Amino acid sequence: MSETKRHHHFIGGEHVAPSSGEYFPSINPATRGVLYEAARGGAEDIDRAVRAARAAFEDPAWRDLSQTKRGHLLRRLGDLIGENAEELARMESSDNGKLLREMRGQLAGLPEYYYYYAGLADKIQGSTIPTSDRRVLNYTTREPLGVVGAITPWNSPLTLTTSKLAPALSVGNTVVIKPSEYTSATVLRLAELVLEAGFPPGAVNVVTGFGAEAGQALADHRDIAKISFTGSTATGARIAANTASRFIGSTLELGGKSPNIVFEDANVANAAMGVVAGIFAAAGQTCIAGSRVFAHRSVYDELLERVTERARTIKIGDPLDEATELGPLAFEDQRDKVAGYVDLGRSEGAKVLTGGNATDAGLGGFFYEPTVLVDVDNDMRVVREEIFGPVAAIMPFETEEEVLRLANDTEYGLAAGVWTSNLSRAHRVADRLEAGTIWINTYRAMSPMSPRQGFKNSGVGIEHGTETIKEYTRLKSVWVNTSEDPVADPFVLRS
Structure with missing residues (x-):
């Protein structure tokens, strides 16, 4: 030392x-x-x-x-x-x-x-x-x-x-x-x-x-x-x-538990990549992470397959290596917190479709596998509380009214994503979502010129x-x- x-x-x-x-x-x-x-x-x-x-x-x-x-x-x-x-x-x-x-x-x-x-x-x-x-x-x-x-x-x-x-x-x-x-x-x-x-x-x-x-x-x-x-x-x-x-x-x-909503008329391939970017980029360590994914039942299976397959192939390793796609969590307690939430999800009845394990990636560090949870509902702690790690909870929905109710049923209101080819629906849903930033057919776009504000327990005041x-x-x-x-x-x- x-x-x-x-x-x-x-x-x-x-x-x-x-x-x-x-x-x-x-x-x-x-x-x-x-x-x-x-x-x-x-x-x-x-x-x-x-x-x-x-x-x-x-x-x-x-x-x-x-x-x-x-x-x-x-x-x-x-x-x-x-x-x-x-x-x-x-x-x-x-x-x-x-x-x-x-x-x-x-x-x-x-x-x-x-x-x-x-x-x-x-x-x-x-x-x-x-x-x-x-x-x-x-x-x-x-x-x-x-x-x-x-x-x-x-x-x-x-x-x-x-x-x-x-x-x-x-x-x-x-x-x-x-x-x-x-x-x-x-x-x-x-x-x-x-x-x-x-x-x-x-x-x-x-x-x-x-x-x-x-x-x-x-x-x-x-x-x-x-x-x-x-x-x-x-x-x-x-x-x-x-x-x-x-x-x-x-x-x-402050914190977030952002919904990422995929409607039946969305380009599912694009939406799947948006879900992957929203939760696995930066190992999920971002307040705007799209950690709650809602997919219309008619496209739920396809979206789930695409997201899960990509999660399984994400390369975990040294963040300084150009080939690495997912680095470690920032410190040991954060890795343990993420692991604890996944274990809690299992105890609540969630199914781990892929991931769900800590690893050192052969380097000795604080890594956690990209994780997809299913068989979850909006009342589970793993869905309601901010995990701040690479853990997506994916849930089906039937109607626009239902998904708006589910998306807004949270103490947070930082960001939300909407995937649809229907322009009228895009604006209508954006108007009703209780979040300071709404992305339509994209996720995580930012600019110093665009103001950002959290609703509810996601904060007060404006940045940018x-x-x-x-x-x-x-x-x-x-x-x-x-x-x-x-x-x-x-x-x-x-x-």
């Missing part, structure tokens, strides 16, 4: 050792080997990072920078991410087990998020408001909140950090990031690129560590103006209560698109008396 690389916090533009002097290991989920050690942060480290962010926010070098020049910095950051894409992709693949080829695809598109918000930076405008008195001018402005706290997960560290960082910086905030303890390295590298792009020291700070220590301290800090969190619904509920009690905002992207700007600004109304007449005595009645 003495030869293992150590990562410090990144605070005020510098690498800073943890106040406790403690570090913790990051484990390669494919091999169980130690990748590096990260600083174990706590309240003292968070306070130092927030003070650095506050100083940067109040510094004229950042505060008085024009909106257009902020956009230039974001564009330069996007360029640097593109230039370092291979390094970042390999780091993230080793850290959380995602396929290298998938990470290359994500990194190829990631600069576009920064370019989008770079272009938006000087398009953020207020408005003038007509008043009953022509001598009084009323106008609004949008201004930054201050220091934003971002708490990000392990399944897509760079992408989900970017969803918060790019809009927050574009409007002039500064940021303190607490990445997942399982995936610290790429977020720390991103902070270095932020500095290289020309942002002032302290504009972006990273404190690594555990949620109960560093994450809680960040959420509790008195100088944080907003918390943006992606993670579990239970943690999001605690953050929502915390921020509400202090009258500050929160954006929360122009709408997210409101999440990171506050509205100010300014009234100006343009008349040079003497101000009237308020206690003298006027006719």
